[in-house]
Amino acid sequence: MRGFSQLSPTERRLLLEVFWARTSARSDLAGRLDFSKSKINAAITDLIGAGLITEIGPRPSSGGRRAEGLRVTLRDGLIAGVDIRATHMDIALLSPDMSVMARHCEPISVRGEPEPLFARLRDVLDLLLRQLGQERERIRMIGIGVPGPVDFESACLATPPLMPLWEGFSPRQALAADFDVPIFVDNDVNILALGTLWHLSRSADDFLVVKVATGIGCGIICRGQVYRGVDGAAGDVGHICIDPNGPVCHCGNVGCVEAMAAAPAIARAGAAAARSGESPRLLELLQAHGALSPEDVGLASREGDPAANAIIRGAGADVGRMLATLVNFFNPSHVFICGGVATIGPAFLASIRQSVYQRSLALSTRHLAIRPIPHPADAGIVGAGVLGFLEAI
Amino acid sequence: MRGFSQLSPTERRLLLEVFWARTSARSDLAGRLDFSKSKINAAITDLIGAGLITEIGPRPSSGGRRAEGLRVTLRDGLIAGVDIRATHMDIALLSPDMSVMARHCEPISVRGEPEPLFARLRDVLDLLLRQLGQERERIRMIGIGVPGPVDFESACLATPPLMPLWEGFSPRQALAADFDVPIFVDNDVNILALGTLWHLSRSADDFLVVKVATGIGCGIICRGQVYRGVDGAAGDVGHICIDPNGPVCHCGNVGCVEAMAAAPAIARAGAAAARSGESPRLLELLQAHGALSPEDVGLASREGDPAANAIIRGAGADVGRMLATLVNFFNPSHVFICGGVATIGPAFLASIRQSVYQRSLALSTRHLAIRPIPHPADAGIVGAGVLGFLEAI
Numbered sequence: 206m207r208g209f210s211q212l213s214p215t216e217r218r219l220l221l222e223v224f225w226a227r228t229s230a231r232s233d234l235a236g237r238l239d240f241s242k243s244k245i246n247a248a249i250t251d252l253i254g255a256g257l258i259t260e261i262g263p264r265p266s267s268g269g270r271r272a273e274g275l276r277v278t279l280r281d282g283l284i285a286g287v288d289i290r291a292t293h294m295d296i297a298l299l300s301p302d303m304s305v306m307a308r309h310c311e312p313i314s315v316r317g318e319p320e321p322l323f324a325r326l327r328d329v330l331d332l333l334l335r336q337l338g339q340e341r342e343r344i345r346m347i348g349i350g351v352p353g354p355v356d357f358e359s360a361c362l363a364t365p366p367l368m369p370l371w372e373g374f375s376p377r378q379a380l381a382a383d384f385d386v387p388i389f390v391d392n393d394v395n396i397l398a399l400g401t402l403w404h405l406s407r408s409a410d411d412f413l414v415v416k417v418a419t420g421i422g423c424g425i426i427c428r429g430q431v432y433r434g435v436d437g438a439a440g441d442v443g444h445i446c447i448d449p450n451g452p453v454c455h456c457g458n459v460g461c462v463e464a465m466a467a468a469p470a471i472a473r474a475g476a477a478a479a480r481s482g483e484s485p486r487l488l489e490l491l492q493a494h495g496a497l498s499p500e501d502v503g504l505a506s507r508e509g510d511p512a513a514n515a516i517i518r519g520a521g522a523d524v525g526r527m528l529a530t531l532v533n534f535f536n537p538s539h540v541f542i543c544g545g546v547a548t549i550g551p552a553f554l555a556s557i558r559q560s561v562y563q564r565s566l567a568l569s570t571r572h573l574a575i576r577p578i579p580h581p582a583d584a585g586i587v588g589a590g591v592l593g594f595l596e597a598i
Numbered sequence: 599m600r601g602f603s604q605l606s607p608t609e610r611r612l613l614l615e616v617f618w619a620r621t622s623a624r625s626d627l628a629g630r631l632d633f634s635k636s637k638i639n640a641a642i643t644d645l646i647g648a649g650l651i652t653e654i655g656p657r658p659s660s661g662g663r664r665a666e667g668l669r670v671t672l673r674d675g676l677i678a679g680v681d682i683r684a685t686h687m688d689i690a691l692l693s694p695d696m697s698v699m700a701r702h703c704e705p706i707s708v709r710g711e712p713e714p715l716f717a718r719l720r721d722v723l724d725l726l727l728r729q730l731g732q733e734r735e736r737i738r739m740i741g742i743g744v745p746g747p748v749d750f751e752s753a754c755l756a757t758p759p760l761m762p763l764w765e766g767f768s769p770r771q772a773l774a775a776d777f778d779v780p781i782f783v784d785n786d787v788n789i790l791a792l793g794t795l796w797h798l799s800r801s802a803d804d805f806l807v808v809k810v811a812t813g814i815g816c817g818i819i820c821r822g823q824v825y826r827g828v829d830g831a832a833g834d835v836g837h838i839c840i841d842p843n844g845p846v847c848h849c850g851n852v853g854c855v856e857a858m859a860a861a862p863a864i865a866r867a868g869a870a871a872a873r874s875g876e877s878p879r880l881l882e883l884l885q886a887h888g889a890l891s892p893e894d895v896g897l898a899s900r901e902g903d904p905a906a907n908a909i910i911r912g913a914g915a916d917v918g919r920m921l922a923t924l925v926n927f928f929n930p931s932h933v934f935i936c937g938g939v940a941t942i943g944p945a946f947l948a949s950i951r952q953s954v955y956q957r958s959l960a961l962s963t964r965h966l967a968i969r970p971i972p973h974p975a976d977a978g979i980v981g982a983g984v985l986g987f988l989e990a991i
Binding site for chain 1: 632756757803816818820825826828830832833834835838839840841842922923926928929930956959962964965
């Protein structure tokens with residue numbers, strides 16, 4: 206599948222429009238793209254000739270007439286979407302409409318060298334291809350999300366705090382010998398933001414996806430596109446100061462939201478409540494598991510443990526204070542919350558909301574929705590697939 | 599000058615490109631816009647026919663050959679740029695290349711009713727037209743900046759804290775009977791951001807313009823355009839909390855940056871230092887002027903008064919802490935500082951810089967420049983003119 210770079214601007218805009226719409230009626234496209242009918246028809250003919258889109262036969266259009274549908278096929282191609290998280294790797298082969306054709310998830314650690322992990326990734330891709338009875342050549346593009354900062358142009362990891370051995374590593378190069386297709390790499394929250402944009406069918410243009418897990422990060426969708434900032438560092442919100450008298454963070458500053466409300470801080474606060482005698486239930490869980498996880502604190506909270514509840518409410522309020530600042534500045538339509546900590550109990554999201562509505566300006570919260578990410582299980586792989594497609598064409 | 603709405607997308611893109619470039623060689627445009635030469639030439643012919651652009655004769659092109667230059671003329675039209683600030687109104691008639699043809703600035707108060715002020719604005723526009731020997735019909739569009747939140751679609755003021763009598767007032771309607779042209783209204787910081795974008799010739803795409811005066815506000819340029827957010831409230835950063843143990847703000851929350859570092863807070867801190875005996879110099883200025891202004895505190899600071907210096911450094915550090923958050927989130931290339939407080943002394947900007955570099959992530963500040971706005975005296979009227987042009991076409 207060569208030739209993406211040879212697409213004309215008109216063909217590229219048309220291909221994008223058909224991609225986002227999943228299925229497009231020929232007659233709708235001219236209006237949506239503000240092209241003449243003859244120009245659209247010429248571009249459609251070219252894209253069909255190149256095998257990038259196909260006609261899917263007559264279907265009822267909104268006006269009651271029958272119109273020819275179009276969808277992206279990439280000559281019966283597949284897109285590989287890879288979501289590498291701190292503890293798991295989720296790998297999927299997707300059709301160009303982001304349907305999952307084959308998928309595999311397995312536990313990993315990103316603390317070690319990246320090379321063995323990418324050898325395994327190659328094997329899993331081959332395995333998934335075999336499940337579908339397909340060859341490597343069927344994959345048209347690969348999108349990869351990683352839990353650390355990425356230099357987007359070079360696709361290399363840039364001083365990733367969770368995975369120091371990945372410094373300067375290029376996932377693109379690691380796969381290039383086996384997969385001679387466009388490969389793009391981005392950080393996990395940008396991938397989640399793209400997956401959410403897909404799941405919303407672009408019905409929202411300006412929103413944030415905030416992940417609260419071992420760290421805290423934010424993906425920014427601005428005017429329907431991922432916004433990465435001038436150095437690719439936009440959305441790196443974990444070290445925003447929410448309390449100048451707060452605890453010291455590993456970054457050297459004080460009061461970073463990550464030091465106060467991410468998973469390690471919640472686990473630490475839980476252990477302190479257990480050891481101080483404040484929470485017998487947390488002590489029980491600590492003794493049973495050897496160490497406390499945020500999930501343990503969430504469990505105790507849902508069982509009604511007051512200390513656990515206070516910890517979760519405090520963490521939610523802290524994240525909410527950081528978000529109130531972002532809401533005042535960015536005035537998004539939605540803030541989607543995800544990540545391991547987001548699911549430990551309803552009190553967490555409730556406290557975030559309370560804190561944001563208390564601290565943000567009335568005008569900025571008039572239409573603001575704060576809610577869990579729509580498809581948490583699929584947003585990563587789908588977002589990786591969307592990244593692969595958008596950047597390749 | 600009717601017919602902006604009848605421009606085709608191609609003509610609109612071409613007109614925009616020629617506008618931003620000030621002068622464009624015909625031969626450069628096809629490449630920059632990715633249009634075919636024949637398409638460009640047809641659009642140029644149409645725009646010349648409509649009187650929107652004109653040929654300015656052969657000029658040396660970069661390749662040594664001679665090319666026809668193009669520039670926007672709007673049929674020898676003028677653009678009115680109006681910058682209404684809390685204490686002054688600055689009014690200019692601009693040519694389409696944003697040269698100031700005539701200009702008038704006078705003191706006003708926005709605390710009163712807006713109608714008399716707009717009657718005066720009409721008179722000033724007529725006066726400036728007479729200076730140029732022109733009629734009202736020569737004005738093609740009007741852009742207006744106001745020191746309060748604007749509902750951009752309706753061009754009405756929305757709960758403006760400085761000017762309660764303007765609630766729901768429409769500057770557009772107030773001028774429509776006398777000037778039958780497109781009129782657009784935006785808040786002062788968005789206007790300053792547009793003026794700065796013009797002065798930078800779009801050499802930066804993602805930057806912030808922060809005004810520190812009676813209040814604190816921020817204009818956001820994202821991908822070369824003003825970003826207003828979903829409710830037009832983006833950049834309303836004055837009530838970002840920088841200290842949960844800080845003073846109570848008039849908005850009801852605590853620790854808002856505006857309550858700690860805007861002009862009234864600096865004046866208050868100066869008066870306290872004067873009355874406590876901490877600063878004899880500030881007491882002298884207080885007695886001489888009846889009340890202390892931020893400029894008085896700046897004067898004392900430049901004379902070496904330690905208390906005044908500490909006040910200014912503290913305010914700069916507070917603004918810097920707020921900006922560190924925005925820099926982590928948005929990763930801009932520049933933060934431009936302006937407004938009355940910005941010019942009270944070099945210590946203010948120095949403290950902002952120190953605070954941002956200490957608190958922001960290394961990756962986000964790698965290429966970050968924090969500096970005064972490039973053309974403070976003209977950014978408002980030029981930005982208002984740019985707004986008028988961009989929104990009208």
